[in-house]
Amino acid sequence: MSIEGPAESNQYAHIAKFITEDQNPEQVAKIYEKLSQLLTKGEEALYIAVQNPVTMDLTPEILVMTNRRFMHYKPDLFGRAKFTDYIWRDMRTVELEENVWRATLTIDTLTGDRIRVDNLIKEQARRLYSIAQQMEENVREELRLREMEEKRAAAGGVILGGLGS
DSSP: OOOOSHHHHHHTGGGGGGOOTTSOHHHHHHHHHHHHHHOOTTOOEEEEEEOOOSSOOSSOOEEEEESSEEEEEEEOTTSOEEEEEEEGGGEEEEEEEEOSSEEEEEEEETTSOEEEEEEEEHHHHHHHHHHHHHHHHHHHHHHHHHHHHHHHHHHHOOOOTTOOO
8 A cells, every 4th residue: 555645645754664565554553653652762663564464364463673673563363462572682593585476584583583474575574684684784793892892901901919109
């Protein structure tokens, strides 16, 4: 569903960066409202992807990526939902599989959990994958800098006793 008309574009301006041609703006707006309550100080949503199954599914899975973590929201038919989130350092691997019409994104975590969401629109899956790859690079760089700081501190932190007055 595309956003058309000035009234609709104003109504969804705050979530425009999350909406692709095939996403329902109302659905994304509802998710964004819930998500806003879960974000920590300084955390911002980078992308929201809603599963778009080929068959009628009243409970689509949702993947959200922020600058600090990735989240998986899996509702069931009874109005309950399982919500899991992981900080980026917990991501072990991310895989993107593209089929003819849809794509599947799989994220494996260091804890052994596997998040697999199929029937994603290809554009959404690519954006999720791209963000995950960028965050993986950021984590690697953060760890490299931390390791360098620790080595520098260890090398410069030698205290020799008995050499004074």
